Amino acid sequence: MLDFDGATKRFGALTALDSCSFAVRPGRLTGFVGPNGAGKTTAMRTVFGLVDLDSGTVRWRGAAIGQEQRARFGYMPEERGLYPRMRVRNQLVYLGELCGLTDTQARRNVDLWLDRLDLASRAGDRLDALSHGNQQRVQLIAALVNDPELLVLDEPFSGLDPLAIASMSDLLAGVAAAGVTVLFSSHQLDLVEDICEDVVIINDGRIVRAGDLAELRAAVPQRFVSLRFRGTPPDLSGLPSIELIDKSDETARLRVGQDVDLAAVITTARRSTDLVSFAYEPPTLSELFRQAVAG
Amino acid sequence: MNGMRQVRLVAAREIRERGRSRAFLISFVLMLVAVVGAVTLPVLLDTGAGTKEVGLTGSVPAELAAAMQAQGEGVGTTIRIHHFDTVAAGEEAVRDAAVDVLVVNGRKLEWQQRADEQLKAVVTGAIQSVAVRERAAAAGMSPDELAAMAAPMPVDNVELGQVAGRSPDDETAAFVMTLVLFGAITTYGAMVLSGVVEEKSSRTVEVLLARMPARNLLAGKIAGIGLLGLAQVTAAALAALGAGTVVDGVDIPAIRGSVIAWAVVWFVLGYALYATVFGVLGSLASRTEDASSVTGPVTVVLVLGFMVSFAAIGSADTTWAQLVSWFPLTAPLAMPNRIAMGAATWWDPAVAVVLTLAVIAALVVLGGRIYTRAILHTGAMLSLGEAWRGTRVPAPSVGDTPEGRPATGATAVEASAPETTTTNEPLTRLVLIGLAVLLGGAVFALAQDFVIGVAAGAAFYALARGVVKAREHADR
Numbered sequence: 001m002l003d004f005d006g007a008t009k010r011f012g013a014l015t016a017l018d019s020c021s022f023a024v025r026p027g028r029l030t031g032f033v034g035p036n037g038a039g040k041t042t043a044m045r046t047v048f049g050l051v052d053l054d055s056g057t058v059r060w061r062g063a064a065i066g067q068e069q070r071a072r073f074g075y076m077p078e079e080r081g082l083y084p085r086m087r088v089r090n091q092l093v094y095l096g097e098l099c100g101l102t103d104t105q106a107r108r109n110v111d112l113w114l115d116r117l118d119l120a121s122r123a124g125d126r127l128d129a130l131s132h133g134n135q136q137r138v139q140l141i142a143a144l145v146n147d148p149e150l151l152v153l154d155e156p157f158s159g160l161d162p163l164a165i166a167s168m169s170d171l172l173a174g175v176a177a178a179g180v181t182v183l184f185s186s187h188q189l190d191l192v193e194d195i196c197e198d199v200v201i202i203n204d205g206r207i208v209r210a211g212d213l214a215e216l217r218a219a220v221p222q223r224f225v226s227l228r229f230r231g232t233p234p235d236l237s238g239l240p241s242i243e244l245i246d247k248s249d250e251t252a253r254l255r256v257g258q259d260v261d262l263a264a265v266i267t268t269a270r271r272s273t274d275l276v277s278f279a280y281e282p283p284t285l286s287e288l289f290r291q292a293v294a295g
Numbered sequence: 296m297n298g299m300r301q302v303r304l305v306a307a308r309e310i311r312e313r314g315r316s317r318a319f320l321i322s323f324v325l326m327l328v329a330v331v332g333a334v335t336l337p338v339l340l341d342t343g344a345g346t347k348e349v350g351l352t353g354s355v356p357a358e359l360a361a362a363m364q365a366q367g368e369g370v371g372t373t374i375r376i377h378h379f380d381t382v383a384a385g386e387e388a389v390r391d392a393a394v395d396v397l398v399v400n401g402r403k404l405e406w407q408q409r410a411d412e413q414l415k416a417v418v419t420g421a422i423q424s425v426a427v428r429e430r431a432a433a434a435g436m437s438p439d440e441l442a443a444m445a446a447p448m449p450v451d452n453v454e455l456g457q458v459a460g461r462s463p464d465d466e467t468a469a470f471v472m473t474l475v476l477f478g479a480i481t482t483y484g485a486m487v488l489s490g491v492v493e494e495k496s497s498r499t500v501e502v503l504l505a506r507m508p509a510r511n512l513l514a515g516k517i518a519g520i521g522l523l524g525l526a527q528v529t530a531a532a533l534a535a536l537g538a539g540t541v542v543d544g545v546d547i548p549a550i551r552g553s554v555i556a557w558a559v560v561w562f563v564l565g566y567a568l569y570a571t572v573f574g575v576l577g578s579l580a581s582r583t584e585d586a587s588s589v590t591g592p593v594t595v596v597l598v599l600g601f602m603v604s605f606a607a608i609g610s611a612d613t614t615w616a617q618l619v620s621w622f623p624l625t626a627p628l629a630m631p632n633r634i635a636m637g638a639a640t641w642w643d644p645a646v647a648v649v650l651t652l653a654v655i656a657a658l659v660v661l662g663g664r665i666y667t668r669a670i671l672h673t674g675a676m677l678s679l680g681e682a683w684r685g686t687r688v689p690a691p692s693v694g695d696t697p698e699g700r701p702a703t704g705a706t707a708v709e710a711s712a713p714e715t716t717t718t719n720e721p722l723t724r725l726v727l728i729g730l731a732v733l734l735g736g737a738v739f740a741l742a743q744d745f746v747i748g749v750a751a752g753a754a755f756y757a758l759a760r761g762v763v764k765a766r767e768h769a770d771r
Contacts, residue, residue: 048505050671067298067508075505081498086312097304098506100297142502 001025002047002150002181004207006056009042015205016042019056022200022210024150024183029176031192031213032185033289034202040185041078043202044152048075060150071100074148078155078185080139082127088138089114089123092145099146106145113141133164140168144175151175153184157191169195193285201292208292217282220291224283225254225262227269228276234269250276301507305515309490310523323527330531331538333737347372347414350388352379353400356429362421372417401425469608469632472558474736475528476628477601478729479562483524484569484597485725490516491577491670492586500670509667510659517570524566525559554635557644564651565627569597571655575662578669579682587724594725596624601732604628611638621647623654723763731756 002024009017016039024030032040045051046058048070060069082091089110096106114120117137122130127138136159143151156172157165173195176182183200186192192199199216201209209216225242227234228251236242241257242265256265262280269275283291313319349363360376367374377394379385385397389407395414397405401422404415431441491513494500503512572593580586604625607616611633620629620639626647633639669682735752 045671049508050501050504070506073505075502077498077501077505079498079501081500081502083312083494083499084497085316090311094304094308095502095506098301098503100300 001061002183003059003062004043004046004056005059007043007046007053007058008055009039009046009051009053017046017053017056018205020202020205020207021056022207024181024200025198026149026181027176027179028182028197029172029195030181030183030198030200031196032183032200032202033187033189033192033285034185035293038202039205040202041154044075044154044183044185047150047152048073072146072149074143074146074151076139076143076153076156078158080136082135082139082142084128085126087124087126088119088130091127092138092141095142096145101146109145109147110141113144117141132159133161136160136164140171148180150181151183153182155186156184157186157188165191189284189286189289199285201289203293209288213285217285217288220283220288221258222283223256223258223260224281224287225256225260225265226277226279226281227252227254228278229269230274230276232273234273234275236265236268239264239268256280298508298511301511302515302518305507305512306519306522309516309519313486313520313523323530326527326531327534330535334535334538335542345371345373346375347396347411347417348375348377348394349414349418350377350379350385350394350397352382352385352397355398355401356425358428359398359401359421359425362425363418366417366421366424370413370417372413374417398422465636466608468554469611469635470605470736472554472635473601473604473608473628473632474733475532476558476562476565476631477597477604478733479524479528480565480569480627481594481597481725481729483520483566484573485722486520486524487517487570488573488577488586488590489583489722490520491574492580492583495578495580495670496582504667504670509670510663513571513574513663513666514659517567517574521563521566521570525562528562554631557634558631560648561627561631564648564655568623568627568651568655568658569593571658571662575658575666578666579679594728598728598732600625600628604632605736608632608636611636617643621650623647623651626651724760727756727759727763730759 004020004022007017007020008015018039020039020043032043034040042051046053047065049065058065060073063069086094092110092113093103093106096109097103101109111120111123114123117140119134119137119141122134127135130138140156143153151172153172156168160168169191172182172184193213196213198211199209199213200207224245230250233247233252236244236254239261241260243255244252245255246253254265266275266278269278347367351360363376364374377388379388379397382397382399385394385399386405388394389397389405392407395406395411396418398418399405404410404418427445428438428441431438436444494503494512500512573590576589576593577586580589603619607613607619607629610616616629616633616638619625620633620643622629630639630644630647634644665679665682731752734755735748735750737748738751739748
């Protein structure tokens with residue numbers, strides 16, 4: 001369990017973190033979302049002592065974080081970077097040893113990961129001889145080489161193609177399922193919604209929502225109705241407490257009040273169009289996010 | 296995690312990765328070739344240095360040849376005698392440089408151009424002594440009586456300006472040591488600088504600092520490059536010694552063991568001091584292009600210190616030389632040459648060591664703070680004050696840009712691509728300065744003329760810079 005407790009950091013006049021408190025739980029994927037400059041990177045850096053807090057603490061399993069703890073953490077910074085001219089395997093072994101692994105352990109772990117990510121054949125190449133995608137994978141191994149108890153990734157999905165996104169998602173889910181505490185930031189809210197159990201939403205240095213994603217969504221009073229149809233759009237203008245917020249050629253999304261009569265919505269819709277699917281649901285993460293950030 | 300192990304790991308990586316880089320190996324080989332060449336070439340090019348060809352013609356006293364050879368032996372010159380039947384044949388040989396001088400009738404010396412003063416003294420001395428012996432014999436004096444009469448009167452030479460026990464060898468030792476120390480501190484200090492900037496510009500540093508405190512990274516880097524440097528300089532020194540022994544032509548100054556030990560101590564201290572400064576200043580620059588502007592003032596101080604230390608060799612006993620050898624920024628260059636000159640008392644180096652260590656400790660503490668705060672800052676260059684206060688937002692350029700960002704692999708490559716050509720910019724410059732100073736010093740030593748030495752160094756530097764720049768230009 002990683003705990004932020006009143007974490008505050010100022011850079012001159014700018015308050016990057018303003019009394020941030022939230023917990024990241026083991027065995028679950030936690031998505032860290034927020035607009036640009038909200039403080040995600042700063043918060044993540046504090047875990048690794050890269051930023052000194054002005055007040056508040058960050059604790060790991062109840063204890064203050066020191067070098068001893070960090071040796072069992074894994075970190076992928078947003079600004080990716082490794083020695084461009086160093087050979088892949090040597091570089092990863094070196095990074096493993098810096099975490100306190102013995103030479104043998106580090107070599108074993110590196111070979112295991114290189115194998116798993118299909119990089120075994122490139123182990124002896126210089127990093128800058130690899131494609132962007134492969135460099136990304138090496139960077140990921142750098143964060144995993146010490147079998148971390150806590151994995152922190154800053155924008156792990158940015159710059160990935162769809163296939164790479166899928167394999168990264170699977171990998172993170174697998175790591176979390178193995179009991180590792182995983183925190184990652186992302187701008188791809190749909191993706192976060194798909195793969196994360198927990199989310200933390202930060203805005204202007206303040207934590208605005210944090211916790212189980214399903215619970216957070218359910219806790220919001222608004223409900224939404226999503227329709228898919230064929231032919232002319234349904235005419236629902238006569239119904240009370242319904243607001244059309246989005247529509248396309250074959251879908252419509254409505255914000256509905258708690259007193260809405262769902263049966264009436266279905267009946268009315270079927271009268272004017274060929275209804276394909278109907279869903280009554282809490283807000284998506286995007287809607288939750290927009291709402292949280294706006295107010 | 297054990298801090299010492301991290302420092303060791305970082306140092307080992309520096310040694311391993313640098314030690315097998317092609318650039319390093321090539322420069323090392325060139326260095327060895329240059330050192331061996333500098334030691335052996337003067338001897339090899341000057342094969343006839345110890346032998347002079349003397350031609351004799353006309354009526355020559357019987358003992359003259361033997362007398363010349365005896366005189367020559369006294370000054371370490373082997374005299375080879377050639378007899379010519381005619382003056383014309385002898386003069387022909389002089390013009391062809393087959394003989395150095397032609398002695399005509401035992402009374403006239405004929406040279407090709409300017410007279411060789413030493414040979415002139417040898418030949419003239421032999422002619423005189425033969426003449427004296429002939430006259431003594433004519434006057435009825437036996438050779439023994441003549442010898443007793445001509446027995447030299449012992450005369451003591453006292454050089455009031457010189458300190459007792461100091462030999463020209465000491466001065467040579469001091470001279471060589473100052474050059475080597477300056478070259479080594481400059482070269483390996485520059486390596487630390489480029490290493491720090493490279494880690495920062497390739498963004499490797501954030502991955503590293505998530506695993507260890509900045510002080511371990513900096514300490515390991517400085518230690519690794521320092522050990523590499525020590526090994527390289529030692530190898531070069533051994534090569535010079537070996538080459539000197541083989542050709543047996545150059546007097547390896549009889550340097551006392553304690554002087555060499557002190558030189559090593561001062562290399563370690565001087566390098567630690569300047570490498571720390573370079574490392575900390577390097578952390579302020581985000582790009583390699585900025586690095587040289589950050590370190591410019593320090594380089595100037597280092598070069599000035601070198602010049603002052605150099606000047607202090609000649610007046611090692613003065614108060615100002617003592618102060619220069621105490622001042623931490625110049626002590627690493629000035630103190631060892633005062634020790635070599637035998638001008639330092641036992642406590643003199645102790646004072647300088649303590650002062651220098653104090654400054655290094657202060658630099659490590661203050662610099663460590665600046666380094667830690669500046670190293671993660673990207674974008675515009677930080678000033679020292681900003682880095683100290685840590686007020687700037689770190690990495691404003693990061694700015695959490697969303698999906699629109701280029702592939703992150705691309706940023707790593709972008710960061711590394713220009714590096715291959717530009718990382719070496721400050722390094723190249725420092726190396727060139729070092730080489731220019733070495734060359735200038737060597738010319739100065741050979742020509743005994745300071746102005747010519749400076750001109751040679753400056754000319755080399757200007758030329759080499761031009762060549763390097765033109766090549767970089769061509770590469771783009």
